[in-house]
């Protein structure tokens with residue numbers, strides 16, 4: 399997680415945890431389960447509005463174990 403905005407370095411950050419796989423929306427963290435898929439932690443800078451996306455720490459293993467996610471080295 400971060401304690402400062404990546405754009406303006408402000409420490410005034412707020413966050414919310416939210417689902418990543420909407421019922422009618424895109425599956426943004428695919429392969430992380432049907433009943434309890436991995437969730438995002440959205441961190442917003444109150445000063446500049448920049449939005450930072452993270453997988454919430456307790457769900458990170460679900461993403462790492464998902465067969466839909468591959469190493470970026472496969473693209474190199």
Ligand SMILES: [Zn+2]
Pocket residue numbers: 403404405406407408443444445446447448
């Ligand atoms: Zn900022």
